[in-house]
Amino acid sequence: MSFSSKILDWYHENKRSLPWRKSTDPYKIWLSEIILQQTRVEQGLPYFEKFKATFPTVFDLAKAPADQVMKLWEGLGYYSRARNLHFTAKFIATELNGIFPNTHTAILGLKGVGPYTAAAIASFAFGLPHAVVDGNVFRVLSRVFGIKTPIDTTLGKKEFNQLADTLLAKDKAAVYNQAIMDFGATQCTPANPNCTICPMQKHCTAFSDKLIPVLPIKSKKIKKRDRFFNYLVFKNADTIVLNKRQQKDIWLNLYDFPLVEANSLLSEKELLENEVFQKIIGTQAFTIKKASKPFKQLLTHQKIVAIFWEIELKSALLVNDSSFFEVKQKNINNFAFPKIVDLYFKDKSLYLELF
DNA sequence: AAGACGGGGGA
DNA sequence: TCCCCAGTCTT
Numbered sequence: 001m002s003f004s005s006k007i008l009d010w011y012h013e014n015k016r017s018l019p020w021r022k023s024t025d026p027y028k029i030w031l032s033e034i035i036l037q038q039t040r041v042e043q044g045l046p047y048f049e050k051f052k053a054t055f056p057t058v059f060d061l062a063k064a065p066a067d068q069v070m071k072l073w074e075g076l077g078y079y080s081r082a083r084n085l086h087f088t089a090k091f092i093a094t095e096l097n098g099i100f101p102n103t104h105t106a107i108l109g110l111k112g113v114g115p116y117t118a119a120a121i122a123s124f125a126f127g128l129p130h131a132v133v134d135g136n137v138f139r140v141l142s143r144v145f146g147i148k149t150p151i152d153t154t155l156g157k158k159e160f161n162q163l164a165d166t167l168l169a170k171d172k173a174a175v176y177n178q179a180i181m182d183f184g185a186t187q188c189t190p191a192n193p194n195c196t197i198c199p200m201q202k203h204c205t206a207f208s209d210k211l212i213p214v215l216p217i218k219s220k221k222i223k224k225r226d227r228f229f230n231y232l233v234f235k236n237a238d239t240i241v242l243n244k245r246q247q248k249d250i251w252l253n254l255y256d257f258p259l260v261e262a263n264s265l266l267s268e269k270e271l272l273e274n275e276v277f278q279k280i281i282g283t284q285a286f287t288i289k290k291a292s293k294p295f296k297q298l299l300t301h302q303k304i305v306a307i308f309w310e311i312e313l314k315s316a317l318l319v320n321d322s323s324f325f326e327v328k329q330k331n332i333n334n335f336a337f338p339k340i341v342d343l344y345f346k347d348k349s350l351y352l353e354l355f
Numbered sequence: 356a357a358g359a360c361g362g363g364g365g366a
Numbered sequence: 367t368c369c370c371c372a373g374t375c376t377t
Contacts, residue, residue, distance in 0.1 A: 036372040043363060043371085077361025080375075114374045134372045154356075181372055190370055191366060218369095220357075248376095250360065299361055339362065 003144070003203075004169040004176055010199050011179030014186065016041075019048060021178065026100035026125035027058045030110075033117045034085050038078060041185070047076050058100070061086065062093035070253055070336035083253060084112030102126050115161075123173040131164035132177045133157075136184025141167075142216035143188060146205025150219035222301055229306035229340075230260040230271060232280065235289075236313040239326045242335060246323050250299065255335040257308070258324055265294060265307050282320065287312045292347070297340040308344050 001009075018041065020032035031051055035044040050072055055061035061069070066086060073082035088110045092098060101107050102125075108118035119130035131137075138151045141163055149156040169176040187198060195207050206212045234241040234257075242255045260266065260276045268288060271277050292308040316326060327335070337345070 033372065038361085038371055038373055040363075040371050075362075077363085078373085080360065081373090084374085112374070116373055120372070132372075135370070136372065139370095152357095177372095185372080222358080252360095297362085299359095301359060 003167050006199055006203075007179045007183055008169065008172070008176060010183055010187065011175070015178070015182055016186065019045070019052075020124075024125050026102070026121060028052065029121050029125045030088075030100065030113075030117075031085070033120045034081050034112060035076070037081060037117065039076065044076070047073070055089075058089050058098055059093050061089035066253065067335065071334065074254075074336040075339065075342070079251060079254060081112060087111050088113070100125070104128055104130055120177065123177045127174055129168060129170040129173045131161070131168040131173070132181065133161055133164050134181060134184075136181045136188075137164055138216045139190065140180060140184045140188045143206035143212060144200055144204050146209060146211065146215070148215070148217055151216045152218050152220050224298075224301055224303050227302055227304045228262055228265050229304060230262060230266045230274075230277075231257040231306055231308045231341075231344075232260065232277070233257050233308050233310045234286075234313055234317050235310060236316055236326075238329050239316070240329055240332070241317050241319070241324055242327050242332070243321075244323045244325070250302065251338045253336075254338055256338060256341050258321070265305060271309065280320065282318055284318060285314045292344060295340050295343050295347075297338075297343075304340060306340050306344070 020028055023029070032044075032048050035047050035051070051061075054068075054072060055064060064086070066083075069082055069086045070079065073079060076082075091111070092100060101110070104118055104122045107113060107121050108115070113121070116132055116134050119132045122128035122130045123132070138160055141147060141160055142151065145163065147159065147163075149159050151157070151160060187193065188200075193212060195201055195204070195212065198204070198207075201207050206215045232241075241258060243258050245251050245254050245256060258280050260271065260274055260280075262270075262274065266274060268291070271288075289310045289312055292310070295306050295308075297304045297306075317324070319325065332345075
């Protein structure tokens with residue numbers, strides 16, 4: 001029996017029930033695939049439901065304000081996905097009359113859609129014979145066929161893509177693509193796969209060679225840098241000052257506070273002497289009420305520590321930065337915040353003190 | 356080719 | 367801690 005037949009048989013008995021599989025509407029498929037990029041199904045599910053309910057059609061998404069899209073995406077990470085999602089919705093609505101492109105080439109041309117997502121949409125929505133190659137597929141193929149080429153190299157990508165294409169059940173690309181990904185996600189798992197009940201066991205090179213724990217191979221390792229954020233939370237009556245992040249950095253188009261980034265968390269003395277702080281505060285009267293505890297957040301390439309200085313102003317902040325603006329405290333829920341800011345807001349004692 | 360880009364969950 | 371997750375874009 002062929003590889004694809006075994007995968008399809010396994011899928012028939014073990015498939016997961018997932019909401020985006022109920023539809024062949026390319027808009028819904030696209031939405032689900034963008035959400036699922038580098039994201040576990042369980043984590044993405046509630047976001048898919050939220051977006052589907054809030055934006056039933058591409059036109060609804062296209063006409064939504066950017067802040068609303070970012071707010072719905074809040075907490076999911078990789079926010080460029082949300083920015084590109086919105087951009088592409090507007091493109092489809094205005095340039096394509098709302099008609100989702102139906103060829104692999106055209107789909108691949110959409111912003112935010114790469115090789116994986118193009119193959120997924122092309123096969124799931126239009127039945128086109130393009131093999132998906134995601135993290136699951138890399139793992140399954142590298143193990144079953146004993147491929148040691150690192151998956152994060154040009155050669156590795158080429159090799160796995162070619163193999164995936166030859167294995168694809170071209171007349172049932174959609175179900176086969178779902179099947180191999182489900183197989184990778186629930187049977188051929190990254191750690192401790194249950195090989196004793198695996199239908200591929202007899203044909204699995206990694207199993208016979210005891211290479212399950214080392215395959216697939218990645219060559220690159222990432223280095224993290226430490227960053228220290230000294231956030232300035234200006235309060236004046238019932239308003240606080242927010243900052244819209246507009247520089248080329250993490251969290252583009254999300255909101256936080258005026259920021260003094262330094263090589264460490266600052267003491268109060270250091271903060272008062274800091275040039276950036278002085279530039280922001282200018283000549284205004286202020287009182288530092290308290291500093292929060294340090295909050296930590298791990299990103300793929302960064303380790304961030306942030307403290308939040310709660311500073312009372314006698315009058316509205318004289319804003320000298322176009323990214324700064326005042327907002328009523330009761331309206332902060334309209335803005336999308338990075339996790340670490342959200343954590344600060346949710347911190348119980350501070351929450352009570354602030355609001 | 357290498358780096359940047361989030362956040363959560365499992366070992 | 368480290369690794370991985372229905373990857374893509376920029377440099």
